[in-house]
Amino acid sequence: MRVADTIFALSSGGLPSGVAIIRISGPETRNAVTNLCGRVPSPRRASLLSIRNRNGEKLDDGIILFFPGPNSFTGEDCAELQIHGGRATVKAVLTSLGELQGLRGAEAGEFSRRAFENGRMDLVEVEGLADLIAAETEMQRRLAAEHASGGLSRLYDSWAKRLTHARAMIEAELDFADEEDVPGSVASSIWADMRILEKEIINHLGSARAGEIVRDGLKVVIAGPPNAGKSSLLNHLAKRDIAIVTDIPGTTRDILHVDLDLSGFAVRLYDTAGLRETEDIVEREGIRRTRLSMEEAHLVLLLSDMPTSDWASWLGTYRGPVIRVHTKADKTTATWPDGAVDATISVQTGVGMSELLDAISRYLPDLEAGSSLALPTRRRHLENLQAASAEIASALSMTDTGLDIQAEHLRLAGQALGRVTGRVDVEDLLDVIFSEFCIGK
Numbered sequence: 001m002r003v004a005d006t007i008f009a010l011s012s013g014g015l016p017s018g019v020a021i022i023r024i025s026g027p028e029t030r031n032a033v034t035n036l037c038g039r040v041p042s043p044r045r046a047s048l049l050s051i052r053n054r055n056g057e058k059l060d061d062g063i064i065l066f067f068p069g070p071n072s073f074t075g076e077d078c079a080e081l082q083i084h085g086g087r088a089t090v091k092a093v094l095t096s097l098g099e100l101q102g103l104r105g106a107e108a109g110e111f112s113r114r115a116f117e118n119g120r121m122d123l124v125e126v127e128g129l130a131d132l133i134a135a136e137t138e139m140q141r142r143l144a145a146e147h148a149s150g151g152l153s154r155l156y157d158s159w160a161k162r163l164t165h166a167r168a169m170i171e172a173e174l175d176f177a178d179e180e181d182v183p184g185s186v187a188s189s190i191w192a193d194m195r196i197l198e199k200e201i202i203n204h205l206g207s208a209r210a211g212e213i214v215r216d217g218l219k220v221v222i223a224g225p226p227n228a229g230k231s232s233l234l235n236h237l238a239k240r241d242i243a244i245v246t247d248i249p250g251t252t253r254d255i256l257h258v259d260l261d262l263s264g265f266a267v268r269l270y271d272t273a274g275l276r277e278t279e280d281i282v283e284r285e286g287i288r289r290t291r292l293s294m295e296e297a298h299l300v301l302l303l304s305d306m307p308t309s310d311w312a313s314w315l316g317t318y319r320g321p322v323i324r325v326h327t328k329a330d331k332t333t334a335t336w337p338d339g340a341v342d343a344t345i346s347v348q349t350g351v352g353m354s355e356l357l358d359a360i361s362r363y364l365p366d367l368e369a370g371s372s373l374a375l376p377t378r379r380r381h382l383e384n385l386q387a388a389s390a391e392i393a394s395a396l397s398m399t400d401t402g403l404d405i406q407a408e409h410l411r412l413a414g415q416a417l418g419r420v421t422g423r424v425d426v427e428d429l430l431d432v433i434f435s436e437f438c439i440g441k
């Protein structure tokens with residue numbers, strides 16, 4: 001284990017709070033606890049102790065926990081001071097810690113980074129932990145918990161193991177190739193498994209969209225002509241007055257969004273500028289942004305308060321799924337041709353709202369309770385998984401080039417998987433990944 005500074009931080013949330021938890025990790029942890037609390041409590045036992053500054057003045061009474069390394073969160077000696085969560089109390093204790101030799105405040109994600117560097121967690125688990133802290137919906141929580149507890153890592157590790165096994169079998173065949181009486185088919189069974197593995201990885205890549213939607217939310221853009229009732233719908237679904245609503249066409253210019261929880265899934269709903277030809281420079285910029293947001297959308301709700309044949313022109317180059325919505329049902333008397341719309345709503349009477357939400361729900365990933373949530377969630381997962389399956393495909397296709405070259409492609413496939421879990425060659429990624437954390441984690 002590397003010798004490192006001893007770090008400390010407030011690890012619980014905003015102050016004031018009933019209890020605040022200050023975390024300490026590193027070689028000076030015992031000294032720090034002795035200095036402040038008089039003694040180090042027995043490992044993993046909660047002890048009520050007084051915390052004093054260097055002049056012996058009592059700062060607070062708290063519950064002190066000591067976790068000796070390597071069986072701690074970071075793998076180093078760790079301690080937790082559970083104290084009263086008043087701003088001045090916390091500040092006084094942090095100040096006293098900062099005055100001790102060898103101690104400094106932790107950077108964002110530094111505790112988790114140490115856990116990774118000491119082999120307590122791999123990168124996918126670390127990312128899962130970051131997601132778990134950020135999770136707001138039930139599905140985000142389930143996905144993150146699966147990743148944080150190693151569900152996805154176990155899958156990738158099992159794949160890496162099969163690649164290693166395959167290479168070992170090839171090595172064996174190469175070693176024996178000179179000996180006349182050894183049949184040259186030791187490795188043939190592994191190619192069948194490599195074909196299966198390639199398929200498994202490709203299937204797994206196919207679930208990436210679901211993983212992305214669970215983690216980042218389904219992006220739903222509300223679009224349509226001016227005054228169709230887009231901002232009114234956003235406000236209604238958000239149950240808050242977020243967007244300005246007036247009867248002046250072209251009211252909305254900036255794109256606003258609100259996060260909804262739909263059946264445990266995060267849904268991010270965007271209100272946009274009404275689509276029309278206009279000379280107004282500000283409105284034109286708003287419409288340009290509407291177009292950009294539609295390109296990113298998983299689903300577009302296209303609104304109109306009167307029968308129209310303009311749907312296609314409003315959609316422009318967008319080719320994804322669309323729900324056509326007839327708005328202001330309380331007021332319009334015009335009759336719509338059969339099948340012209342997918343939903344009819346009124347924000348005034350609330351009519352059609354639950355049907356609209358049901359229609360949106362149909363675009364959420366189909367994840368049964370209890371089904372595996374070992375889904376890739378990040379671009380870096382996808383890139384490395386794609387690289388791994390491409391290397392396996394190369395190994396499989398290069399039957400004329402010799403076993404040693406095929407084995408090399410399998411080695412590269414294993415390396416790509418290793419980059420996902422952080423077992424190989426990831427130094428350059430660490431700053432990015434750990435900066436996702438808040439301080440104290």
Ligand SMILES: Nc1nc2c(ncn2[C@@H]2O[C@H](COP(=O)(O)OP(=O)(O)OP(=O)(O)O)[C@@H](O)[C@H]2O)c(=O)[nH]1
Nearest residue numbers: 226227228229230231232250251252274328346347
């Ligand atoms: N009667 C009735 N009026 C509605 C309904 N929905 C919206 N309106 C009215 O329609 C007008 C336009 O609504 P907005 O929500 O601002 O429409 P918008 O599509 O956001 O308009 P722009 O931002 O200008 O593109 C406002 O006067 C709303 O009060 C509805 O369900 N029933």
Ligand SMILES: [K+]
Nearest residue numbers: 227246248251
């Ligand atoms: K308006």
Ligand SMILES: [Mg+2]
Nearest residue numbers: 230231251252
């Ligand atoms: Mg609007």
